[in-house]
Every structure is written in C-alpha cells, then in structure tokens.
Amino acid sequence: MEKSAGNLTKQDVLVRVSDDTSPLHIEIKSSVSELYGRAHKVVAEGEFKRLNVSNGSVWIEDNQALDFVIRARIRAAVYELRDSGAEI
Amino acid sequence: MRSYLYCPGNNPKMIINAGLYGADGLVFDLEDAVAPEKKQEARILLSQAFSEQIVPVEKSVVRINGPESDLWEKDLKELIPAGVRVIRIPKVEHPNQVQEISGVIERIESENAVTSGAVVLQCILETPLGVENVFLIGDSSSRICSFSFGAEDYCNALGIQRGQDLLPLDYPRSRIASAAAAFGYSAYDTVWGFLDDETGLKADSVRAKSLGFVGKSLIHPDQIDIVNKVFSPTSEELADARSIFEKAGLTDGGATAVNGRMVDRPVLQRAEKTIRLAEEYGVQVSKDDK
Numbered sequence: 001m002e003k004s005a006g007n008l009t010k011q012d013v014l015v016r017v018s019d020d021t022s023p024l025h026i027e028i029k030s031s032v033s034e035l036y037g038r039a040h041k042v043v044a045e046g047e048f049k050r051l052n053v054s055n056g057s058v059w060i061e062d063n064q065a066l067d068f069v070i071r072a073r074i075r076a077a078v079y080e081l082r083d084s085g086a087e088i
Numbered sequence: 089m090r091s092y093l094y095c096p097g098n099n100p101k102m103i104i105n106a107g108l109y110g111a112d113g114l115v116f117d118l119e120d121a122v123a124p125e126k127k128q129e130a131r132i133l134l135s136q137a138f139s140e141q142i143v144p145v146e147k148s149v150v151r152i153n154g155p156e157s158d159l160w161e162k163d164l165k166e167l168i169p170a171g172v173r174v175i176r177i178p179k180v181e182h183p184n185q186v187q188e189i190s191g192v193i194e195r196i197e198s199e200n201a202v203t204s205g206a207v208v209l210q211c212i213l214e215t216p217l218g219v220e221n222v223f224l225i226g227d228s229s230s231r232i233c234s235f236s237f238g239a240e241d242y243c244n245a246l247g248i249q250r251g252q253d254l255l256p257l258d259y260p261r262s263r264i265a266s267a268a269a270a271f272g273y274s275a276y277d278t279v280w281g282f283l284d285d286e287t288g289l290k291a292d293s294v295r296a297k298s299l300g301f302v303g304k305s306l307i308h309p310d311q312i313d314i315v316n317k318v319f320s321p322t323s324e325e326l327a328d329a330r331s332i333f334e335k336a337g338l339t340d341g342g343a344t345a346v347n348g349r350m351v352d353r354p355v356l357q358r359a360e361k362t363i364r365l366a367e368e369y370g371v372q373v374s375k376d377d378k
Contacts, residue, residue, distance in 0.1 A: 005132075011100045011101040069100045
C-alpha cells in the first residue's frame with residue numbers, strides 16, 4: 001500500500017510512503033540536492049525515527065521546501081498509511 | 089486588529105509569506121480553502137508551522153472546520169498542542185455549538201499542560217440563524233473574544249446578490265456589532281471578494297466601520313493598505329480628539345462645550361480611544377488639521 005502527501009508546487013514537497021517490510025529506504029529528488037540533499041536526508045530520517053517508522057520505502061520529490069514542510073508532509077503520509085490499516 | 093488576512097492552510101509558500109504584507113492579523117484556513125481530501129495534511133502542515141514558529145504566532149488565528157462537520161475536534165487536537173491560541177469557528181448558529189467546542193478545548197488544554205482558558209474563540213456569524221442568535225451565542229462561553237460577519241453564506245441563504253448595494257447587509261452587521269459591544273468583544277467585518285474593485289472595498293469598509301466594526305477580514309494582500317487606513321483614526325479625528333481631551337481636561341469632569349459641541353463622559357472616552365488607536369497605528373495630525 002502506498003500513500004502520499006504534499007505536491008510539487010513551489011516550496012512544497014511530494015512524499016510517497018509504502019509499507020513494505022524491508023528496512024526503511026529513502027530516496028530524495030530535488031533541484032537543490034547538491035546544496036541541500038544531505039540536509040534533507042537528515043530531516044527525513046529524523047522525522048521517520050520520531051514516528052517510529054523503521055520499515056518501508058519512501059520517495060521524496062522536493063521543490064525547495066523548508067524543513068518544516070518536509071516534516072509535515074512525511075507525518076501526513078505516514079498517518080494516512082496508518083489510517084488505512086498499514087503497519088508502519 | 090484592523091486587517092485579518094486569510095491564508096489557505098495547505099499552501100506552504102503562502103503560509104511562509106503571509107506575515108510579510110503588513111496585515112495586523114493572519115487567519116490560516118482549514119475550512120473552505122482546503123479540499124476535503126487534503127484536510128489532514130493541511131492540519132498537520134499548520135501544526136508544524138506553529139510549533140516551529142514559522143508563522144507569527146502572536147497574531148495568527150486558525151479557522152477550523154465548522155461545528156456541523158466531524159473535523160473540528162481533530163483540528164483542535166492537532167493545533168492547540170502546537171501553540172495555536174486563537175480559534176476562529178465558522179458558521180456558528182447556536183450557543184450549544186460553542187459550549188461543546190469550549191468543552192473539548194478545556195480537555196485538550198488540561199491534557200497538554202496549557203493554561204486553562206488560554207485558548208480563545210472568534211465566532212463567525214454567516215447565516216440568518218447565527219445572526220439572530222448572536223446575543224445567545226455571545227453569552228455561551230467566556231472564551232469568546234470576537235464576532236465576525238460572513239456575508240457570502242448569509243447572502244446565499246437570503247437569495248440576494250453581494251455587490252455595490254451595501255444596504256441589505258446593514259441589518260446583520262448592526263446586530264453583530266451591537267452584540268459584540270454588549271459583551272465587550274471586537275467585531276470584524278466580512279471579506280470583500282471583488283479583488284479589482286478597490287473603490288467598493290473602501291466603501292464596504294467605511295460602512296462597516298460606521299456600524300461599529302473595528303476591522304475586516306481580507307482575501308488578498310493588496311487589500312491590506314486600504315482596510316488599515318479606513319479602520320485607523322484619520323488625522324482630522326485625531327486632531328479633534330486631542331482638542332476635546334485637552335480642553336475638557338481643564339474642567340471639573342462634568343459636561344462642557346468644546347468648539348461649540350457638548351462634551352460629556354462618553355465623548356471624552358471616545359476621544360481617549362481615538363488617541364490610543366492613533367498611537368497604536370502611528371497616525372499623526374497633518375498640518376492642515378492642526
């Protein structure tokens with residue numbers, strides 16, 4: 001099962017999360033990845049850790065979002081997934 | 089607050105920029121501006137923006153989903169722990185709706201170590217029933233701090249067009265402003281939806297001010313300057329207030345005459361208020377009015 005939150009408008013981010021059982025894998029695509037790719041990864045990993053998510057696949061497409069947006073969209077996608085009955 | 093700028097609650101760019109335009113207050117909207125399938129992600133986005141203080145928390149309000157929906161409680165549970173302290177409730181029609189919401193807020197405050205009573209309410213009256221019940225609604229909770237008028241739904245209910253003719257809205261506006269004054273609340277006027285009509289915006293604002301409103305809700309940053317100006321004391325009003333205050337202050341406190349007009353306690357109080365507002369909003373007396 002896969003759920004998403006956010007979109008690709010300016011300063012937003014599209015986060016897609018699926019509940020497969022493999023260890024958490026995060027892929028990030030961003031026009032500013034050279035500058036902020038590592039920082040985005042740290043933000044995303046921190047949020048998944050805070051939400052106690054250790055498995056699943058994550059695709060993040062960033063359009064110059066601030067950190068608070070990344071955190072919010074991750075949380076929304078995870079909640080959507082949990083609301084659908086997924087164990088993540 | 090003279091101007092309350094609405095901002096869609098699920099748009100990061102607008103949320104980030106909302107505080108830059110000079111509105112006195114901001115209303116982040118979870119109701120009409122958010123599609124039904126996006127309610128949860130908007131709620132979470134706003135919660136994150138408040139908790140990380142991306143928005144100017146002290147002048148920000150959140151319009152939650154209406155009492156008739158099954159969403160308002162989720163909104164409150166997410167937003168109050170994040171630091172939201174002013175909640176705008178749309179489509180209030182009955183006192184028991186406010187009481188129910190107040191009860192839930194009480195519980196959330198308690199569960200999250202928020203000072204009891206710290207969360208206050210702005211009620212929007214936007215239906216004929218809400219307008220008629222405004223005095224009962226005003227007495228329903230000690231959390232209420234203001235009333236707002238919502239003209240679009242009100243006009244829909246009556247089957248009338250919103251436009252240049254301001255007269256049809258005098259009745260609900262007067263009733264709401266009067267009720268607000270009776271309870272010591274502020275009254276905020278409805279939005280003006282015709283973005284290209286600045287003359288209409290000004291006339292609409294002047295009318296609302298004349299009926300007792302202290303400010304207005306807005307849907308575009310371009311409307312801020314006009315509305316702030318209308319709801320500020322004018323240079324002439326300030327000069328007049330100072331003259332009254334200075335000359336009446338020389339008497340023993342009873343009624344007196346200043347510039348050919350009777351000045352008694354209510355007039356003096358009004359002059360004081362004008363001077364205070366002028367100071368708050370940076371209004372000066374121009375050379376012509378000295």
